[in-house]
Structure formats: C-alpha cells, structure tokens
Amino acid sequence: MLILALLGALCGLLSGLLMAFFYAAIYLPARYIIGTDFDTFESLPVEWRVGLSLLACIVLALVFTLLPSRLHKVGVPYVVERLNYHNGNLPLWNGVVQFFTAAIGLIGGLSIGKEGPAVHLGATLGGYLAEKAKLPQYGVETLLACGVAGAISAIFQTPLAGVLFAFEVIFLEYRQRYVLPVLLSSVVATLVSHYLIGPLDIFSIGDLSLVVFSTDLFFACFALVVLIVLLSALFLHTQKALWRLSGLSVWVRFMSVAIATSLAAVYLPEALGSGYSSLTHLLSGDVILYSLFLLIVVKTALTAFTIGLGIPGGMIGPTFIIGGLAGVQIALIFDNDVALFALLGMAAMMAACFQAPLTALVAIIEMTHSSEAIIPALFVVVLACLLMRVFFHQESVFVERLSYIGMSSTISPFQRYLRHHTVKPVSEDIVLLPARVPLEQAKNLASSMVDYIAFESDGDWHLVHRISVLDALQTLDLGPQLWLVFIDDIAVMDLSLTLASNIVPLIDEPSSLESMWHWFQKTDSVEVLVALSDSSFRRVSRHRLDQFLLKSD
Template identity: 65%
Template structure:
C-alpha cells in the first residue's frame, strides 16, 4: 500500500507539479488533457490485455471468494495496480481504496496458496489482506477489520478476529512509518456535541439527502452497466468526455475529491456551487465506475457524503466550528448506506477524529439511512447489486460454508502404506494394529484392502503352502497381489476443504479416494463416510 501510494504521489509531485488529488491548481488545458490521456491509456491497456484479466475491484474479490475459494490471480492484481495508478493520476472520479482492497486480498491469497494452506487458511489470509489494505490507506485499524467482515465476507467471522486484527495493526504501523500520518481530512477532534432538536432536524434532512444521493448513485451505475458489452474504446471515450467537461467547469469534482472537501472544512466555501458539485460528483463517479474504469468508490462516497453534510450545515446556519461534525455525519451515512457497512463507517469516523463525541448523531444518520434504503428502495450494497446484475451470488449457502470450515481429517480413515511383498512377521504385527486399511502401490497404481483380509490369508498357511508365499533370502514374504482381492483406488493431494472434496466426488463419480496429506502421510475417504458426516451436521 505504501508503494501504491508513492507510485501515485511521486509523478503527481514531480512531473505534473501538483499535490496528489489537487487538480484545481492545474491550468485548464492540463486538467482537460489528463483525463483524456488516462482514458486513452486505459482503453489501450484493456484492448491488448486478455479479457480474463479485466476483472478487478471489490466485486471481483467477493466473486472469487464465493465461487473460487478466495484464490485471486496475480495478473488481475497487477492489472488493478497499473490501471488504478493511471486513472488516479489522470484525475478520473474514482478512489484508491477499492484497488487497495483488491491488491491486499491478492497478496493474502497468493501467500496462502504458496504455503498450501487449507480453505480456512486462504480465507483468513484474504481477510488479513483486505483489513491491512484499508488500515494502511486510511490508518484506521478497527475500520479495516470491520470492512473485511461487513463488505467482503458479509458476516462476522469470530475465528478470524485475532489474525485480522494483527494484520490491521501491523499495516497501520508500517503505513505510519513509511508514509507518515495521513490526515486525509483536516478535522480536529470533536470534544463535545450538544444534542438538540435543531441537530435532530438537521440530521433528518441529511438522511433524506444521503438516501437520495445513494439512489442516484446506484441507478446511474445500473444504467451504465447495461453498456458493458460495448467496445472499451466507446465506453472510456464517454468517461473522458464527461470528465473533460467537469474539468472545464467544475474542477473540484476531479479525482477522489479529498482536496475539495478539505477546503470546505477550513472555510473556503463556494456555497453557490455546492449542490451542483454534489450532483456532478455523484453522477461522474457512477458513470466512471459503471462504464468499467477500474477504480474504487469508497473515497468518492466519503467525499460526496462529506460535502452533503457541509451543505446541510449551511442550510441550517450552523456555526463554522460545527461544520466539521456534519461533514463527518455525511461521510459516515454515505459510506454506510452505499456499502451497507454501518459499523465500519461509525468506527472510521471515530478513528479519524480520535473522539467518540459524534457517536449518537452518527448512529442516528447511519442506521436510518441504511434502513430507508433497504425498506423503501430494496437496495443492498453496491457491490452486491453489481454481482446480482452479473447473475452471481454475493454469498455462499450455509451448507457450502459449513463444508469450507472442515478439513478432510473430519471424515478420513487412517491407512497403513505397505510394500507389495511384506515379510510374514510384519503381517503378523497387523493383528495388533489399530489401522483398518492397508494400501500399496504397484505398476503405477494404488490398491487398498481391509487389514482383516490380510490376516485371514495368513491363517490359510495352517492348511498348507499358499500361492502367495514367496521367499526372499530365506525369509517368507506375502505377495499382497496374490494373497487378497484388492480394489484399485485413485490418489489425490489433500483438498483445501470438504467442499472441494465433495466437488471431486461429484465430478469423478468415485466412491473412495486415497489422499496424500501435507505431512506426507495418507488417509482414505469414502463417499459414504462423507454423506454420513453431512447428514449428521444437517440443520
């Protein structure tokens, strides 16, 4: 995340000659040229890169978690990195937080796969990557943890909490050390908030405004999604045109928008254009992301909500010292309503202000905004809506989740690996063994047999010489191929979870399988034993 930040900051500072995300300071021709050039480069990149690598962002992370066990390809992550840097430097209305989530999730997934972790380990590492990414970008460790649970997993995973917390805290320390304190918004700590009827009325107006903005944000994107099959050149040209027009007449809408909100909070108020800025920023971000530009929505959502909060404060004639409170309330409500992440939004503003004074009004606007969107407009998170539009589920069934949480050892029978020809003394030792099954390999194939059948064959020696009896240096040995009737069995490496094992049984239509575990030992799993496990745990 520090490298991602520096790759954007250094070119902006030393080549474009501006502070990152401060496009209003640039000459008009530069402001117009940057988004046009960025869209051209992105269209060129998408044209030559295979379509399999075009999928990026938070919806893609949720998709891979739901349908592919959380395995994220490295090349999609690289595509996200390059395209996000180009778009952000070009002033497109998008955020860096969504790409950061994809990069963090990819890192966690790759490390888990390289370490050959189980499905539980893959999901844990993915959650650690997401939480670490958000923590590094905002330097809000608790908000990073909650974001991973509320937005990516769509549920709280108690058994993930400790490693995810550790990842989040370490990421914050590293971000502080490499980048320094990131005061995204120049907001002083709120020491006291007086609850009054005027505050309640202002909060109600803010809730109505936020809900309408989120509906506009959602429906504009849904309209843009319908053009997803059109050539990338046409789609990105439309984004370039819209952004160039915004750069000409309202440059405050360019980029993420942190700079514009910061100026509002220090008293540089352009009230006459405030409502226009809110609407333009909302539509421009929705069109940019909806037409396929690989950027994030979290940062712009924060900015839109913050500006809406400032607007409401000015409508009610709030004192300048309290305008920051309404900006925070708007940021929290917009984020919570857009991504259905109420606790993430609440904790984020607490960590940013290092104060709990705004908890009561923040909870009021957050909860009411989320409820109104769900009840009146039936809107889920924008990421969930995107997956629904693509015909995909955003979460897995309880049955699949239950299977993912269990390893193969839950249904496995231990086996003893023997040579094809074994000394009779070793055969006799099988009588005291607690292992029921024996496996051996011959002619490149694995065979398995119950231990009792081998012991029965040994007892036949009392009748007379057997066809399976051989002598090796005057030592009697049993040839298992001749002594017992053996069944062939396929051998696979240990699956990541019972879900993967069930999928293997359904695909191959086998009844039994020999599994090589990570510690180089073997076990046998039968389809019947797996079915018994599923019936036993069926709720």
C-alpha cells in the same frame, strides 16, 4: 492459530509495504504535475486538466484493448467472486493490471478512489501467501481477510475500520475465528504505513463543539438522511443503468468518461480526482466559487458514470467525500456545526452505499480522532441504511454488481461449513505396506487397530481390509498358498495375490471438505487414498463423509 497469526502479521507487513508503494506511484507523479497537494486538480490550468483526463482514458482504453479479456476483471466485486466461486484464488496478473490502471486513472484526475484497488491488491497478496503456505480453505479465507484489512488500514490508517470492512463488505458476516490474525495484520499494516508515509491527517476537523441534542439537530439530521439516501440512490441506479452498456467497445465507454470528465474539468474542476481537497477547503472555512449542491450532484453522477462504464477505480473515497459535502450543505442550511455534519454525511453515505454501518462509524472516528459525533452518527447511519433497503430495495453496490452478472455475493451455510473443515475428520488411518511383505510383518497386523492396508502394485494403489489379510494367513494351515513367495529364503506374502483388492485413486489433500465433496460428486467414487501434506496417507470414503455431515446436521 499461531501459524495463521504469524502469516497474518507477515501479510500486514507486506500489505503496508505494497500500499506505500501504491501511494507513492500515485502521489509522486501527481505531485510533480500539480506542484501542490495531491488531488488539487483545480489549481492546474484548464488545458492541463482536460489533457490529463483525456490522456488517462486513452491510455486505459489502449491497455484494455491489448490485454486478454481475463485480465480485465479487477476490483472488489472480482475479489468476492473469486472468494465464493474459486476458493479465493486471485491471479497475480489481475492484481498487476489493477495496480497500474488505477494509478493511471488517479493521476489523470478521474473521479475514482484508491481504496477499491487497494482491496484487490491486498486480497491478492493474502491469497498468494496462503497458496505458498499450502493452507486449507479456512486458512486461505483468513489470509484473504488479512490482506483486505491490511490494505484498507494502510491506505486510510484506520486499523479497526479495515477489519470491519473485511467482514462487512467482503465476507458479509462476522467470523470470530478469523479475528485475531486479521487484527494483527491490520495493526502491522497501519504501523508500516505510519512509518513509510507518515500520519495521514486527511481531514483537519479540529475540536468539535459539544453536541447538544435538540429538535433543530434532529430535523437537520433527518434532512441529511433524506439527502444522503437520494444521493445514494442516484449513485447506485446510475451505475446499474450503465452496466447494460458493458458490451460496448472499451474505446466507446472510456472516451465517454473522457468527455464527461473534460466537461467537469472545464466548468467544475473540484469534482475531479477523489475530491478530498474540496471538503478540506470547506472544513477550513474557505469559500468555493460554485454552488455546493451542484458540486455534490456532479461529483455523485461523475463518479457513478466513471465506475459504471468500467474505469478500474474505487468508490469508497469518493462516497466519503460526497457524504461530507452533503453534510456541509445541510449544516449551512440549518446553521449548524459544519465539521459535525461533514462527519455525519461521510458515515451515512458510506453506510448507505455499501451497507457497512459499523465500518463507516469506526472509519470516521479513526480518521478524525474524534468520537463526539458517535450518537448522531448512529442515528443517521442506521436510518440511511434502513431507508435504502425499505424504499429502494438496495443492497451494497458490490452485491448489486454481482447479482447483475448472475453471481451470488454469499455462499450457502452448507458450503461454508464444508469450507471450514479439512478432510482429516472424515479420514481413516491406514497401514502402508510394500506389495510383498515379510510373513512375520504380516502376522504383526493382528495387534494393529487400523482397519485398512494400502500398497502399490503395477503403478496402481490398492486398498485391502486388514481382517482379510489375517484370514488369508490362516489358510497356511491348509498347505502352501499361491501368495506365499520366498525371496532370499525369506517367506514373503504377496498382497496382490492374497485376495481381491480395490484399486483406488490417489489424490493430494484437498483444501477443504467442500473440495472433497465435489470430487466425490464428479467421479462417483466410493473411496479414495489421500496424500496429506505431512507425507502420510489416509483413506476417505463417501460413506464416512455422509455420516460426518449427518452427525453435524
């Protein structure tokens, strides 16, 4: 646990540095182009807005055309896929592609977020550290969670939400044995982000008025839930319809995004980018020149259209904004507190789209430094998640994406159990001897408690039972034996001539019992010699593995 905690802290440090670099790669060019706050694309002339979106889509299409297809896979669904089907092994080059393509899309004003790419980058970093440290499978998963939590914490500066996101969205369950390293990674990443980027006061909520529970508040919250559920359904079903077009050329898909974004750039520029500026202006009391409801619908459809056609960006930030705008709309209709309902909308939209209620609740509290909205937020979050499951039968958008391509978002309890154990519980100690062992040393085996002896002969590894060797020694009373050899007048026992031994394969220590189980299934062997990381050797048999599983069951 101490090693995992130290590696978790290192992962948090590196995640914070990586996210600061990612933030700079997006912010500095955008700051140079826009000249004001990042994400305020509406302040640019219309030809600049259209030009940036077109250029971004052309560059992305060109990049994905030149890259091999294996590097096209990026984002949160890819992280879950690699976790469940490839033992958490995330190729570095896919992470590099994610970094630069997401930066291009964000600088170009496409309706995407930076949080999904951050998750991929953090998970890749955690997997890389686990590989270099040669950790077993549960260690790989722990550092993967550390990387995800660290990335989310650094990009939002929300340490608890980062931890909950890793469990609710990536692992889809809470894993107690991972909590301490993940918490440490999240806190360290947040501190690094604070130091390098500065405090990220994304929303200036100010002091919320005291929440007075009344019939009017209840009806307003219920109306917000209905609107959020409809927007979430639009967001998810639009993407699901567009997934069927994944076989089209990348140029067709990305140019379609360019056209849609260009139209938004001309007629509704507040829908460009992540959308933080629109919500910030509304919370500050500014008046927008367009219908707020139209902006909400266009932002929802444009984000779903952009992500659904394969642009490598995130959804978390845009869904936060869509929910916040929806909350403001309901507050204006029911003449209620705008700031309060913006928070409620953000929490409800994120929870409904990603089925991550606790992450959504904690995120708004940490981002706004206020807990005044916690009770009504619980109401809208729970009801929104429930209605999405009951009436629309929708899981998280990431789960739906994996299901669409025929993959499971979770692993079976049997697989999980195997992954959380190394081969040591099912292995047996052996005595490692040379093929020709001095007779006196062989006689000392009588006092040993180890059952098996391993030796190498003619490039093959052999296993022989200790009792068999001792029985062979007893035959010396009958006269000289074939296995008795004299080397420099020293009596030596040639184990390869003593009796029939089993030739067994020698493998490196598997990352988990799951890998060991798959090896037995594939080779149909009954035993194997395993070289552990500490340079020792142990015997693992299929029979002992089965006994361990039956006992555990």
